[in-house]
Amino acid sequence: xxxxxxxxxxxxxxxxxxxxxxxxxxxxxxxxxxxxxxxxxxxxxxxxxxxxxxxxxxxxxxxxxxxxxxxxxxxxxxxxxxxxxxxxxxxxxxxxxxxxxxxxxxxxxxxxxxxxxxxxxxxxxxxxxxxxxxxxxxxxxxxxxxxxxxxxxxxx
Amino acid sequence: xxxxxxxxxxxxxxxxxxxxxxxxxxxxxxxxxxxxxxxxxxxxxxxxxxxxxxxxxxxxxxxxxxxxxxxxxxxxxxxxxxxxxxxxxxxxxxxxxxxxxxxxxxxxxxxxxxxxxxxxxxxxxxxxxxxxxxxxxxxxxxxxxxxxxxxxxxxxxxxxxxxxxxxxxxxxxxxxxxxxxxxxxxxxxxxxxxxxxxxxxxxxxxxxxxxxxxxxxxxxxxxxxxxxxxxxxxxxxxxxxxxxxxxxxxxxxxxxxxxxxxxxxxxxxxxxxxxxxxxxxxxxxxxxxxxxxxxxxxxxxxxxxxxxxxxxxxxxxxxxxxxxxxxxxxxxxxxxxxxxxxxxxxxxxxxxxxxxxxxxxxxxxxxxxxxxxxxxxxxxxxxxxxxxxxxxxxxxxxxxxxxxxxxxxxxxxxxxxxxxxxxxxxxxxxxxxxxxxxxxxxxxxxxxxxxxxxxxxxxxxxxxxxxxxxxxxxxxxxxxxxxxxxxxxxxxxxxxxxxxxxxxxxxxxxxxxxxxxxxxxxxxxxxxxxxxxxxxxxxxxxxxxxxxxxxxxxxxxxxxxxxxxxxxxxxxxxxxxxxxxxxxxxxxxxxxxxxxxxxxxxxxxxxxxxxxxxxxxxxxxxxxxxxxxxxxxxxxxxxxxxxxxxxxxxxxxxxxxxxxxxxxxxxxxxxxxxxxxxxxxxxxxxxxxxxxxxxxxxxxxxxxxxxxxxxxxxxxxxxxxxxxxxxxxxxxxxxxxxxxxxxxx
Ligand code: FES
Ligand code: FES
Numbered sequence: 092x093x094x095x096x097x098x099x100x101x102x103x104x105x106x107x108x109x110x111x112x113x114x115x116x117x118x119x120x121x122x123x124x125x126x127x128x129x130x131x132x133x134x135x136x137x138x139x140x141x142x143x144x145x146x147x148x149x150x151x152x153x154x155x156x157x158x159x160x161x162x163x164x165x166x167x168x169x170x171x172x173x174x175x176x177x178x179x180x181x182x183x184x185x186x187x188x189x190x191x192x193x194x195x196x197x198x199x200x201x202x203x204x205x206x207x208x209x210x211x212x213x214x215x216x217x218x219x220x221x222x223x224x225x226x227x228x229x230x231x232x233x234x235x236x237x238x239x240x241x242x243x244x245x246x247x
Numbered sequence: 248x249x250x251x252x253x254x255x256x257x258x259x260x261x262x263x264x265x266x267x268x269x270x271x272x273x274x275x276x277x278x279x280x281x282x283x284x285x286x287x288x289x290x291x292x293x294x295x296x297x298x299x300x301x302x303x304x305x306x307x308x309x310x311x312x313x314x315x316x317x318x319x320x321x322x323x324x325x326x327x328x329x330x331x332x333x334x335x336x337x338x339x340x341x342x343x344x345x346x347x348x349x350x351x352x353x354x355x356x357x358x359x360x361x362x363x364x365x366x367x368x369x370x371x372x373x374x375x376x377x378x379x380x381x382x383x384x385x386x387x388x389x390x391x392x393x394x395x396x397x398x399x400x401x402x403x404x405x406x407x408x409x410x411x412x413x414x415x416x417x418x419x420x421x422x423x424x425x426x427x428x429x430x431x432x433x434x435x436x437x438x439x440x441x442x443x444x445x446x447x448x449x450x451x452x453x454x455x456x457x458x459x460x461x462x463x464x465x466x467x468x469x470x471x472x473x474x475x476x477x478x479x480x481x482x483x484x485x486x487x488x489x490x491x492x493x494x495x496x497x498x499x500x501x502x503x504x505x506x507x508x509x510x511x512x513x514x515x516x517x518x519x520x521x522x523x524x525x526x527x528x529x530x531x532x533x534x535x536x537x538x539x540x541x542x543x544x545x546x547x548x549x550x551x552x553x554x555x556x557x558x559x560x561x562x563x564x565x566x567x568x569x570x571x572x573x574x575x576x577x578x579x580x581x582x583x584x585x586x587x588x589x590x591x592x593x594x595x596x597x598x599x600x601x602x603x604x605x606x607x608x609x610x611x612x613x614x615x616x617x618x619x620x621x622x623x624x625x626x627x628x629x630x631x632x633x634x635x636x637x638x639x640x641x642x643x644x645x646x647x648x649x650x651x652x653x654x655x656x657x658x659x660x661x662x663x664x665x666x667x668x669x670x671x672x673x674x675x676x677x678x679x680x681x682x683x684x685x686x687x688x689x690x691x692x693x694x695x696x697x698x699x700x701x702x703x704x705x706x707x708x709x710x711x712x713x714x715x716x717x718x719x720x721x722x723x724x725x726x727x728x729x730x731x732x733x734x735x736x737x738x739x740x741x742x743x744x745x746x747x748x749x750x751x752x753x754x755x756x757x758x759x760x761x762x763x764x765x766x767x768x769x770x771x772x773x774x775x776x777x778x779x780x781x782x783x784x785x786x787x788x789x790x791x792x793x794x795x796x797x798x799x800x801x802x803x804x805x806x807x808x809x810x811x812x813x814x815x816x817x818x819x820x821x822x823x824x825x826x827x828x829x830x831x832x833x834x835x836x837x838x839x840x841x842x843x844x845x846x847x848x849x850x851x852x853x854x855x856x857x858x859x860x861x862x863x864x865x866x867x868x869x870x871x872x873x874x875x876x877x878x879x880x881x882x883x884x885x886x887x888x889x890x891x892x893x894x895x896x897x898x899x900x901x902x903x904x905x906x907x908x909x910x911x912x913x914x915x916x917x918x919x920x921x922x923x924x925x926x927x928x929x930x931x932x933x934x935x936x937x938x939x940x941x942x943x944x945x946x947x948x949x950x951x952x953x954x955x956x957x958x959x960x961x962x963x964x965x966x967x968x969x970x971x972x973x974x975x976x977x978x979x980x981x982x983x984x985x986x987x988x989x990x991x992x
Binding site for chain 1 (some may be wrong): 259260265269273331354428429461482511512719721846876883884885919
């Protein structure tokens, strides 16, 4: 079937199998490989992208379901002129990543979290990121990154 | 001011936060054009005779090839004393063992084709636990006659504990866990027209992988090039290369096609090596005043179906006595095979098990004599004046300040106040009990006695390229090494590039594991830079018409000591004139011994069994800190992973050898809400065993945190009669322990 999705402002139209997952469409058809696959049970959040502005795990959405919709991935987060998104900047400043594999999903989930709750408490950040696993950081600096991005104090 | 010791954000991060990394699955290189996709058909049963019929699968759409053991013409390879087949050959011995390899044109064709591979499994009796293995009722490798494939020590003295007023003995399970890096295993490979294989591999160690793959394929090492792209975590389980990589290299040659392979998470959980899996029996004896007189540790290592890594139990023996000076020590170990996934290194590899055993033993002893666990530890510490200290098991500790580390965390945590709060809750009958857990640890880093390579080149424009044999995968070593070189050479960080993980660029190396990278890889580059500075100084002396001894390097330029006005020469000027380069092997290889103390605070709901980790206060001393940002990050990660083992992680099998935690929906990965903010206390005790004075930090915090949290949970329940419960301390376990204690009272 033919699927057309606007990804980071550009429409990608491709013929795909019905069962094609959104994450594969983004990675293979659109050629955007920041979005990672970490599991096969919708558990890890590595594949998190924004679908019409809401965070979804793209391994659990069919490309067909996103037909005609708008997707944002990590690559589409930078502003005009290449400025880092505040969440990207904060992950770097607070050492919110180590191996970086969870990071694209973690950043997208954090963007969505702050959209809904611009001044979260540390506990709200932890609860909000429950669906995103990180094996490296122990989460401490990820929480700091989200606090930093929201203009709040961090605990180094 | 020196940049070393300051908080520098990582040079690695820009790419990772804007475009994501380039992990194996992201590779879009030309050599992989037209690559086929690969999937291993894996055994769904633990022990069976197998016959494979691939004919139906070969007819499926897009199938390029299906290979089984019958097709492979590779010499067999050994795991310990037995042969581990590349693909199951007649018998499967664990769920997840590769049975066949399927290659298809398109990714989505893989699962369909794999399903059509017809494998007949004729069940054999299953050995699913250490106890079953020890009984030898069913023997996995009949040739061996027993499931115990390695035995060490065990010459025990019957009278060892005769002088003791108190003796406690306990068998402590160090449960099997899955390393589960967030990036699963993956590889891509292609043979060039020059007859060389290029293998892109998610590994911690390109050079060891090259050696393994070349040996497996029966080709010369120079005919294999291994490249590690970005690696999404390793935790010890990606130290070398698994049999899958050899099979893929072989299949690429046989089929004449480049290959891409990435496993699924469910496959990863059953087919990547697991960690820990020890059953440790401790016997500890001493006087009622708190002095320990004798300690015995008996290790039984579950090696899984193929004993790939036999150093884990012996490393546990080596580190058995931890931070204590005990007059009498005895150890033994056995490694047994079972019908489960093979066991290998996992963050700490052998040392967490030793620390968990001794730290639990100290608490058991403290409880028996009714002395505070902190006090019992203080009485038995090796004292600062005793270093260097050779332990009874033969480890040569360099430096340590064990009592200081403990005092620091107890003070930072407010230990006295916490004990008072605990007593208050107990008196009031509060159903939410408070528990305090202490662990004091010593860790061995760079313990493989190998060195590391370092090569340095000053480019004609004065920029620097450094090649390290270490191969980081999240540790931030690029930044750390860049900082060290910038400081030493006086060249700004942005003019320095660190390269690693390509065997053509770095042919000789040992790689990243055992927390060895900074102390050995960093020392190698320090040495290479020293040599390059010497070369440059000689050249500069000519130009400045001075003696080399009078020439010094100041802010990245060479000048005559005491006479800066007489002119200076830059790196670029010198590099234009002659090649400035050095290629060294830092071969000292003596291990170092980081140490620390952790205090964990938990709340346990005695009505439901639920444990909440409230605080972790950690002192991890690994000598001088180059980049506090990366240093703290390593500690955070270690604390999280170590606490997770105590609280919730376990890889379970049923009696038939079926894994029951084979997806991330079942395997309890620790998530953000389950961990507290970490409270770090700093301390720096240098070593004299390398050029930088540094020790490793990658595994340290994992080692201390597991027993600290474990001890805290037991401590919370101690007033109710609980002396011990095994990890993970899930609500069910806690509740069962409480029920048993209530019955006993
Ligand atoms: S890959 Fe989508 S949740 Fe894990
Ligand atoms: S940084 Fe490695 S998994 Fe999060």
